[in-house]
Structures are given as C-alpha cells and as structure tokens.
Amino acid sequence: MCKIYTVQLFVAMVVLLRPSFVNSFQPLFVLNGKSMTHRHITQTAILRKTAEVCRDIAASEGREFSLTIDDTLSVSQVQKACSSDISTSILSTVYFHTSIATMYFSNAIVDVVYLLSEEHHFDDETFKGGRDVITTGVSAVKASVKDENYIAGRWTLGQVCHTLQDFYSHSNWVELGNNAPYNSLIKPDQTLTNLAGVDVQTCRNCNGNNCKNNILPDVLQQGLLTSGYFNIFSSKKPTGKCSHGGSLDRTSKRDPVGGINKDKVGSSHGFLHKDAANLAVDATVELLEDIRIAVGDVPFLRLMGLSQSSVLCFVIDTTGSMSDGIAEAKRVSFEIIDSKRGTPQEPSAYILVPFNDPGVGPLTLTTNADIFKERINRLTASGGGDIPELCLSGLQLALTAAPSSSEIFVFTDAPAKDAHLKSTVTALIESSKSEVTFMLTGVLSSRRRRRSSQGVITRALGQSDAQLYRDLAQASGGQSIEVTKADLSMATSVIEDSLASAVVTIFQAVVNPGRNNNFTFTVDDLTQNLTAYVTGDSSLSFKLTSSTGVSQASNETSGPLASITTAGNLRRLRIRTDNETGIWQFSVTSDSPYSVKITGQSSVDFIYNIVEEHGGAHGDFSLKESRPLSGGNATLMVTMTGSNTVTVTDVSLLDDSGPTQVNGSIQWMGSGDYLVTFREVPSGDFVLLLKGEYSNSTSRSTRTSLMRQASTQIKTSSILVTAQVNNTNIEPDSTVTIPFTVATAFGGVVNDSATGTFTIRATNDRSYTLSFSTNLIIGAGDGGKANGSISLSVPSSALSGTDVTLTIEAENTADNDINYTILRFSVALKVTDVSGPTCQEVNTSGNCSSSSSFLCSSSKWEFLANFTDGINGTGIERITLRQGNGTLNTSTAVGTAGENITVVTYSSSCCSQSVQLIAVDKVGNVGSCVGQVRAVTTATPVISTTAANNTTSTGGHGLSISHPLVVWMGVFISVLLKYTH
Structure with a gap:
C-alpha cells in the first residue's frame, strides 16, 4: 500500500511539473496534420454510429435519410440529418458538440490519470488486463444509461475508448495482417487466443532508425499477439521482448532496441499509423454498436448527446x-x-x-x-x-x-x-x-x-x-x-x-459597483428574436439604440425597437427588428449594481474548454478542471458550431470591474477548432468574448461581423491543486484514497520557496463519507508544495450506474484565494455475468412464395425460439426486434435445469421473410437469434394460434404492405389462381 501511495504522489508531482509521458495516439492535436489523434478517432466513430442509428430509425418510420455515412462526417451534418423536423426551428449543435467534447476529453485524460498503468494502454503484453478495463468500463456505461445518467456514461465511455484504441497502436495486430477489429476485446466471454508467452522472444534490434522489420518472422508466421514494453524509469524488460519505443521509453534503449508503436507517423512503426488509426475507428464503432444494442436506439442517441x-x-x-x-x-x-x-x-x-x-x-x-x-x-x-x-x-x-x-x-x-x-x-x-x-x-x-409585532x-x-x-x-x-x-x-x-431552440448570448455585463456605461454589441443576420434583460433597482434607466440610429428609452414600454415588461428588478425587452445588422448601443444610467444581457436565436455559437499544455517531444493538451494560474499563460480550445463559413478573428478575456482586456493569440486547428493562448493573465474575474466574420448569404465576397460571448466567468488563482486516482470506477462498500497536491505559484509557475497554510475542503454530491485533514501546510524546504489525501467511502447501498462528483478545494485565507480540482467517479458493481443470453430455434413454420411479391401480404409464417440467460445469469431484461416488422409474442417457462426460459413467437406476413431477435440481460450482455422462412414456389397461408403472456407489435426495417384493400386483393387473386389451374 505504501508503494502504491508513493507512486501516486509521484504521478501527481509529474503532472504538476507538466512534462509529457504520453505513450498513445496523440490525445487532441497534431500540428503537422498528418497523424490521427484520439480526438479524431473518437469523434469519427461517434458520428458514424450516430448517423447509422438515425438512418435505421428513419427507415423504420418510413422517412428518407440521404446522408452518406463515411469518415468525413461533420457534427452539423449528422445533427441535421438526424433531426426529423427542422423546418420550424433553428438548428443548434452545441449540445452534440459538448457531449462529443466530454468523451474525447475524458479519452485524453487517460494519458494523465493512468500514466503508469500498462492495462490502460495495452503495454507490456497485458492483454487480459486491458480487456478487463474495457469490459468493466462498458458495463459501467450501460448501467449509467439504464439509470439515465448520461453524463457519467459519456465520461466513462471516453476512457474506455482510449484503452481500446491504444490496442491497435501498441500491439502487433496490424503487423499480423489483420484488417478487422479484434472483437474479443469487447466480449469478456471469449478467450484471448494466440498470445505470445512470457518466455517467447518477439523482437530484434531495429536497423538504426528503421524498425520496419524488427518483429521476429516466427512471431508473424505463427500469428502470435504481442505488445511493446514501456517504462520511463527503468530499461528492464523480459529478454527479447519488443518495446513501445520513443525518447521517453527507457526499455527501447535495451536490446532489442527500438519499438513497435504506431502512435503517429513519426513513431517506430509510423508507416502503419494510418492502418492502426483506421482500425481503431472501426473498433470504436463496434464498441458503440454493442452499447447501442444493449441500451436501445433512443437511449443511445441521448448518450451521444444528440439534442437541440x-x-x-x-x-x-x-x-x-x-x-x-x-x-x-x-x-x-x-x-x-x-x-x-x-x-x-x-x-x-x-x-x-x-x-x-x-x-x-x-x-x-x-x-x-x-x-x-x-x-x-x-x-x-x-x-x-x-x-x-x-x-x-x-x-x-x-x-x-x-x-x-x-x-x-x-x-x-x-x-x-x-x-x-x-x-x-x-x-x-x-x-x-x-x-x-x-x-x-x-x-x-x-x-x-x-420583525413581526411580536418581535419574531x-x-x-x-x-x-x-x-x-x-x-x-x-x-x-x-x-x-x-x-x-x-x-x-x-x-x-x-x-x-x-x-x-438555439439561444446564444451576444453580450453580457455585470457592473458592481454601479456606474454609467455605454455598451456596444454587434447584431448579425444569422441571429433572430433578440431579447435584452436588465436587472437593477428602480432608479436605473437605459436607452437602446439600433445600428441605424433609432433609439428607445426605458420609460417607453412600447417603442420603435422593443416592447418592455417589468417584474421586480427585471426589465425584459423583446426587440422587434431582426434586419438591422451592425453595431448597436445600450446605455445605462445607474449608481447601483446592475446587469445587462443580450440574447438571440442562432445556429452559430461556440463552446470552449480550458486545456493544459504538456511539453516534451510528445506534447499535447488535456482538459484542465481548475482555474488558470494568475500571471501565467492560459490556453483555451474553442470550437465554432453551426457554420463552416465563420472565421474567428478575435478572442479576448474581459474584466468589467477593471476594465481589463487580454487578447488571445489564435491558432486554427481545422474543422472549426481553434487554440487560443492568453499570455500572462492577471488576477481577476473574466468573461470570454469572441468576434468573427462570415460570408454574407447574398454576397460571397462580403464579410459580415459576428459577436458571441460565453456566460460563465473565468477566474484565476495563484494556487495549484492536482489529484490522482487509481480507478474512476468504484464499487459499493469500498473506500478509495485520492492523493492530491497543493502548490503556490507565481507568474504561472510553482514558487519553490513559497510557504503557506491552506484550508482544505472536500465535498461530493452523493453525501458519501469523506475523511481528510482540513489543513495543509507548505513549509520552508518543501519546494512550494505539500501533499495530502482524501478517503472516499462508498456505501453498500450505492447503485451501479451512480456517478459521484468530488470537489477538492484549497484556500489561502491570507490572500483570499481559492482553487480546486474536480474528479468524477462511477459506481460499478463487479460484473460476474459476462455471457449473453443464448438462443435455440424451436421451429419455423409456413411457406412463402419466392416469385409473387404481390401476394406476400396474404401469406404468413412463424418463428419459434427459446432464449435463456442460464441458471447463473442475471436474467433476460428485454427482447426486441432488430430486423423484421411482424408481431413478437413472449411467454416464460422453466427449463429442466431450473433455468428461466423466455419463449419467443414471431409471426409475420411473407412480405418480410427474415427476423433477427435481440435479447439483453440485466447487466447489458447481448444475445441474438436469426430466423428465415422457407421459400417455395406457391405461397401457403399459415394461421398462428400460439398464445403468449406479452404481445408487442414492433416495426422493423423491412417493407410492410398493410393497406386493407391491398390485403383483400391479394387474397382474392390467390383464390382465383387456385380455381383456374
């Protein structure tokens, strides 16, 4: 236990000092544009699978779906194609973008949180451990979705995807000539076969920087599966084993020298990078399909965040x-x-x-x-x-x-x-x-x-x-x-x-203490239904002036620009004009505190996240769940949504109390993404203001100005709080220990000579028991930092799928300064049922004509099967139609060994001649059954008399001819043919 705790503290110090030990596909960005990142792989797979689900739903509802599904899809394309009715609404992609960002940020954080975990990266030939990480995480995702806890589900899913994707970069699966995913990685009931034994040598020295042929021919010929060893501390590895490779991998300096990773184009096996990345995309799609089948189409789309x-x-x-x-x-x-x-x-x-x-x-x-x-x-x-x-x-x-x-x-x-x-x-x-x-x-x-008259x-x-x-x-x-x-x-x-729909903030300001102000904001023709909100006491007055010079004062409840209503301290202005683009003005007169907010409806908006840069040869960024450091640099990832014609021209941090403005340097990363860096951000509370230009719809050569503002304040701090966890999946009736580090910074870097006393607060949203010291002291000679730990006790009553958000705060009361870090956990019961329900076909009855499709509706066929989850399984939760548009009937029985059996009877017209049934047990394992009618030259009607406890009519994806006239004509012609032959 002491050894683990020491390693965790070391990892926290490593993250604190910001070196990079990333040993996987690049998390978020590559500056050369030639390599694929975890972000790209994850987003590509999500868009593909989401589009496929929307296509299948559209087919079942008889709607058209014209989107071509490939690896070039954009968020806007998929959102638009999946929206069944956008004729009366303004389409917003903010929630979809935000949900995808949650998943790829949680994917990227694996390289920080699980820095030294070989299981999370499939290093050191830990294939069973890596598979366990995946399958345990998938079970937690399914439990979260079942509980409608989609936030926890997304966070866990992103981490699972990282481990799955790393397999294709770190193992020799691609070198073995495989061109399809290794689906045993997501199926815990399947055996991992052909693994290279611990004593089997797998690699030889690279030829200088050329590692193209460093995997031993016998390994390739026998199809043995191996992965590279990786260690940042020691060069020790088993004799003859492959290394991961790279400047930070010390094992790659020891025979056999070199590595086999395909993390980027310049890696040891970078010549196979694109193949590995494409397989990682396909494997992620396969994983998403497994979740989709287990939870159902609509919950799956909610998990993906597909909502406007x-x-x-x-x-x-x-x-x-x-x-x-x-x-x-x-x-x-x-x-x-x-x-x-x-x-x-x-x-x-x-x-x-x-x-x-x-x-x-x-x-x-x-x-x-x-x-x-x-x-x-x-x-x-x-x-x-x-x-x-x-x-x-x-x-x-x-x-x-x-x-x-x-x-x-x-x-x-x-x-x-x-x-x-x-x-x-x-x-x-x-x-x-x-x-x-x-x-x-x-x-x-x-x-x-x-006080009342009684003094109360x-x-x-x-x-x-x-x-x-x-x-x-x-x-x-x-x-x-x-x-x-x-x-x-x-x-x-x-x-x-x-x-x-699609509410955006154009401008917002809070002024405290009050003072007179003239605010300006830009109105664009991509925005409709402007509304202004003003809060302040009764002495406040204001004037709104349009871009054409028309004005309206606050005492005009119905004027040329707006209708004004008042309720308490709120004035609400419904602005009447949508066609006066350009710079507007809002003038306020008040010596008391007040706020002004201008909103509208527009498809064009932006999202942002504070990210932290990790230096080194393999550097990148990860999500920063705390405040930026005062006096240091701050980096934001900004994503434009809803338009591919908008160019971001200015991003700035505004502090109304100053007023202070810090302008950011903008780096375009492609596909609407920008990295924005602010140098030496001073202390204060800031809001993010974005300005851009776009092509006018009437004139491509004309560029029109656009303005958007983020609502949430960005605060800075001179305190740095970092924490590490062994696992974000926690079991009921368990206690986890979270080491954390507090440091004092000056000018954005740790002040090695600083001392101080900090008040520590830790809370969680589930009221689980926490144990920690409320004081932490940085003494002389401590290097400007101190370590602490928090114990989180999970009660035995905690339900699988529950999420827990832990907030750790450090406050320097002398400086009135606070910073925090936020950790997320998912409660996951240890799953012992890893096998899906099994199906046994009992009977298929009825014959359908193979030549007369016009008569198909008058003929019937029936499929009878038994599903069971075994005597030790968790039990079948539901059975649904994956293919087919007939009627599904179920009843229950008990088998000879005491197992529960679900008897399924499916009946259909001959217009739909095959069926696929999906059974899901209570922990999300999936089993399937396929049936098909026998085809003969003459259709023979079959009347089903099988009774069932439950009857469900379910629309599938096949053709359905159900109009009474068509059915009657089919029967009439069938009888006529019988008597004329």
Whole structure:
C-alpha cells in the first residue's frame, strides 16, 4: 500500500511539473496534420454510429435519410440529418458538440490519470488486463444509461475508448495482417487466443532508425499477439521482448532496441499509423454498436448527446412560505411540457431537486415528462423552522446532474444555511458552464430584517443573503431576479425564453459597483428574436439604440425597437427588428449594481474548454478542471458550431470591474477548432468574448461581423491543486484514497520557496463519507508544495450506474484565494455475468412464395425460439426486434435445469421473410437469434394460434404492405389462381 501511495504522489508531482509521458495516439492535436489523434478517432466513430442509428430509425418510420455515412462526417451534418423536423426551428449543435467534447476529453485524460498503468494502454503484453478495463468500463456505461445518467456514461465511455484504441497502436495486430477489429476485446466471454508467452522472444534490434522489420518472422508466421514494453524509469524488460519505443521509453534503449508503436507517423512503426488509426475507428464503432444494442436506439442517441433542446431544471425550496413559488414552478413547467411535447423543442431531460432544512432531494432525473410532472405535482410547502434552508446543497446536486451548458432555475425566499458551499458551487459552475438564475421572493430593500409585532424575525431575504445568490448568478452568467410573490408569474417568462431552440448570448455585463456605461454589441443576420434583460433597482434607466440610429428609452414600454415588461428588478425587452445588422448601443444610467444581457436565436455559437499544455517531444493538451494560474499563460480550445463559413478573428478575456482586456493569440486547428493562448493573465474575474466574420448569404465576397460571448466567468488563482486516482470506477462498500497536491505559484509557475497554510475542503454530491485533514501546510524546504489525501467511502447501498462528483478545494485565507480540482467517479458493481443470453430455434413454420411479391401480404409464417440467460445469469431484461416488422409474442417457462426460459413467437406476413431477435440481460450482455422462412414456389397461408403472456407489435426495417384493400386483393387473386389451374 505504501508503494502504491508513493507512486501516486509521484504521478501527481509529474503532472504538476507538466512534462509529457504520453505513450498513445496523440490525445487532441497534431500540428503537422498528418497523424490521427484520439480526438479524431473518437469523434469519427461517434458520428458514424450516430448517423447509422438515425438512418435505421428513419427507415423504420418510413422517412428518407440521404446522408452518406463515411469518415468525413461533420457534427452539423449528422445533427441535421438526424433531426426529423427542422423546418420550424433553428438548428443548434452545441449540445452534440459538448457531449462529443466530454468523451474525447475524458479519452485524453487517460494519458494523465493512468500514466503508469500498462492495462490502460495495452503495454507490456497485458492483454487480459486491458480487456478487463474495457469490459468493466462498458458495463459501467450501460448501467449509467439504464439509470439515465448520461453524463457519467459519456465520461466513462471516453476512457474506455482510449484503452481500446491504444490496442491497435501498441500491439502487433496490424503487423499480423489483420484488417478487422479484434472483437474479443469487447466480449469478456471469449478467450484471448494466440498470445505470445512470457518466455517467447518477439523482437530484434531495429536497423538504426528503421524498425520496419524488427518483429521476429516466427512471431508473424505463427500469428502470435504481442505488445511493446514501456517504462520511463527503468530499461528492464523480459529478454527479447519488443518495446513501445520513443525518447521517453527507457526499455527501447535495451536490446532489442527500438519499438513497435504506431502512435503517429513519426513513431517506430509510423508507416502503419494510418492502418492502426483506421482500425481503431472501426473498433470504436463496434464498441458503440454493442452499447447501442444493449441500451436501445433512443437511449443511445441521448448518450451521444444528440439534442437541440436544453434540459428543464428546477431547484425548489419547499418550506412553508413557498406555496406561491411551488405553484408557479408547476404552472410554468406544465405549460412548457404541454406546448413542446413531441416537437424538436421538447426538453431533452427533466431535473427536479427540492430542498428545505434538513432535507435535500431526492433528485429526479428523467427523460419522461409525465414522471417529472408527477414528481413536481407532489411538492407541497410545509415547515420552515429557523428560516435558512439548504439551497446550495440542492444547487450542487443539480449542477452535477445536469449536462454542461444547462440553465438551472432556483426558487427560494430564504437565506442559504449552507453558505459554506459557495466556493464549491462556484467551482461546479465554472466546470459545467451552466447558467443559474435565481427566482427570489421577499428580498428586503434594506439590510435589516423585518420583525413581526411580536418581535419574531419574519421569513425574508436580507441584502447580504441575496448578495450570495447574486454572486453565484454573476459567476454563471445567469440572473438574480427579485420579485414579490404576486409578480413571480411575470418573471418566469425568462424560463420559457431559455428553452427556445438555439439561444446564444451576444453580450453580457455585470457592473458592481454601479456606474454609467455605454455598451456596444454587434447584431448579425444569422441571429433572430433578440431579447435584452436588465436587472437593477428602480432608479436605473437605459436607452437602446439600433445600428441605424433609432433609439428607445426605458420609460417607453412600447417603442420603435422593443416592447418592455417589468417584474421586480427585471426589465425584459423583446426587440422587434431582426434586419438591422451592425453595431448597436445600450446605455445605462445607474449608481447601483446592475446587469445587462443580450440574447438571440442562432445556429452559430461556440463552446470552449480550458486545456493544459504538456511539453516534451510528445506534447499535447488535456482538459484542465481548475482555474488558470494568475500571471501565467492560459490556453483555451474553442470550437465554432453551426457554420463552416465563420472565421474567428478575435478572442479576448474581459474584466468589467477593471476594465481589463487580454487578447488571445489564435491558432486554427481545422474543422472549426481553434487554440487560443492568453499570455500572462492577471488576477481577476473574466468573461470570454469572441468576434468573427462570415460570408454574407447574398454576397460571397462580403464579410459580415459576428459577436458571441460565453456566460460563465473565468477566474484565476495563484494556487495549484492536482489529484490522482487509481480507478474512476468504484464499487459499493469500498473506500478509495485520492492523493492530491497543493502548490503556490507565481507568474504561472510553482514558487519553490513559497510557504503557506491552506484550508482544505472536500465535498461530493452523493453525501458519501469523506475523511481528510482540513489543513495543509507548505513549509520552508518543501519546494512550494505539500501533499495530502482524501478517503472516499462508498456505501453498500450505492447503485451501479451512480456517478459521484468530488470537489477538492484549497484556500489561502491570507490572500483570499481559492482553487480546486474536480474528479468524477462511477459506481460499478463487479460484473460476474459476462455471457449473453443464448438462443435455440424451436421451429419455423409456413411457406412463402419466392416469385409473387404481390401476394406476400396474404401469406404468413412463424418463428419459434427459446432464449435463456442460464441458471447463473442475471436474467433476460428485454427482447426486441432488430430486423423484421411482424408481431413478437413472449411467454416464460422453466427449463429442466431450473433455468428461466423466455419463449419467443414471431409471426409475420411473407412480405418480410427474415427476423433477427435481440435479447439483453440485466447487466447489458447481448444475445441474438436469426430466423428465415422457407421459400417455395406457391405461397401457403399459415394461421398462428400460439398464445403468449406479452404481445408487442414492433416495426422493423423491412417493407410492410398493410393497406386493407391491398390485403383483400391479394387474397382474392390467390383464390382465383387456385380455381383456374
């Protein structure tokens, strides 16, 4: 245990000092453009499989699907092809882009988190260990999807894909002449065969830098499977074994010298890089297909994040005085559900978190609107006690449950009893980039609380209480809307606004303390339905001026530019014109704090992620789940969505309180991706502003300006927090130890001579037990850093598929400085059932004509089969049609050995002459059965009389002739032919 802990601390120090020991396909980028990265491989496979699923769904529904499916697909192409109705909506690809980014960032993080794990990279001939990593991860993904926990599923899936993809680069599978994936890697019930034994020599020295023929001929002739050894510390390896290769692999300097990896074109076996990468794509597609069959088409598309609508997420105070707030939340949510159900704008998921004191939850996360309705309808206002409630605990749960870039609405009239969670919630906001809007009722105009005539403090929000919520809203880019209970229904219009399709932020500013300001923003012709929101006290006034010079003042509720409504501290402007492009102006007069936000609807938007550069010969970037260092460089990966004609011209960080502006240097990486580097970012709270140009639809030679802004603030810190884990899959009734390191930085680098005392906070969204020291001291001679550890105990009651988000914070109270790191875990039961259900055909009856397709509807055939998951299996959960469009009937029986048997009867017209049945057990193992009718020259109708407990009519992908007139004609002609021959 001591040895493992020491290695983990060393890994944390390695990551802290930022060298690169990447030994796989490049994670995210290659500057020469000739090699394929894990990002490219993962995205290509996701787009291919997603398009295939959409194609099959379209075929089953009788719709056309014209997209050509190949390795050149773009996110926009697949989103558009998969959208069944985009005629009345503006298509947004932000959620699809964000979900794919989650998967390729979690893929890339394997090279950091599992730096020294041979199993995660198929190094050192650890084929069984690598296969176990894959199959255990796939089981966790299936469990997460079953629980509708798609965020955890994506994060785990990305990591699984990394290990699977590394097999094709690190083993000799390609050198053996294989041109198809090794599907035993995703099937734990299959035996891994023909592995080179531990005493079998596999390589010889390379000829200088030429390693083309370094695998021994006997190994190739016998088809023995091997992989390269890799070690950054020692050159020791078994005699005669191949090495991974590369400047950081010390084993490659020892006989046999050289390596066999195909990570990039310049690698030891780089001449096979493209072959390995293409096989990695095909293998990832195969893996995705296995998950798709196990979970079903619609859940699979949700896992991929294929949605153009946001989630509906409410965090609601349920104490006694909140009856009006609960009623309004019910009203607005029911109205949204009823008006959008069945349309492309229907929310992709529904999240509800009630809170009071001392309770939080339970969390409702569902894609079923009726379940959400039932849960929110249950809420009642009761109790209240000592006034403050656990608002931030409820918000914490919502932030970890909702997808990135969600909009969360909090209803409360009470102070936060758990205000100590402010920094944790802020960290989760920054990580998820979700917007939080507070619907606050009963905010006092002064800092003093009201007292009743009996001297009791009434339930109300003082200014300091409300300021906590304002700060969190500002950090997220949301709003703090303060209204009376009577005016709450006027303010909830912002909820309906946020759920419109493809909402983008054009401009946003928070000014505190208040001062007069003239803001400018650019309106483009790719944006429609502009809306402006202004929050501030009653003394605030403003003027809106269009690009043509037309103006409207705040006291004109209906003017030439907008209609203005007021609810509490919120002014909402519905801007009437969509055709006045160019620079607009918004002038505000106020000496009190206020905010301004301009939104619209547009397919064109952007997403961004803070990434961390790793230097060295094999350097790249990985996702940074903490704040950039003050005074250092910050790098962002920016992706434009919705258009291939937009060119990014400027990306800057703005600090309104300064005002300070830091301009970034932009490097185009292809396919709408940009690396943006900011040099020496000062301390402060920044927002990201992007400007670009695009070709005007009426004139290709004319370039039009475009402006977008990210809502979430980017904060800097002089503290560095890093953590490492052995495994992100955790079992119930277990305890995991997470080592972490805290360091003080100056000018963006660790200050070796720094000392200090740090307060450590660690929280998780599942309330699992944590054990850690709350203080950490960096002493003289410690090199500017100190190590700590946290124990996370998982209860035995934890369900498989549950995700756990752990936030570790370090605060230097002397400098009022905080930084954090965020870790994600998935609870995964150890799966002992690794075999899929088996099928035995019992009988096929009925004959179908092979020559008279016109008569097919009058003839029937039947297929009878038995499925079982064995006596020790987890049991069959469902049986579905993979091919065929007949009727599926099931009943249950018990076999001679006591095993449960599912008896399947499939009946169909002769218009569909084959069937494929899919059976899935309770842990996601898949079995299949194929049946086909016998064909003769004359069709013989068959009448099925088999009874079943369950009957399901399922549309397949074949031709279906079901019009009554056609059926009648078929029978008539059949009888006529019988009597005329």
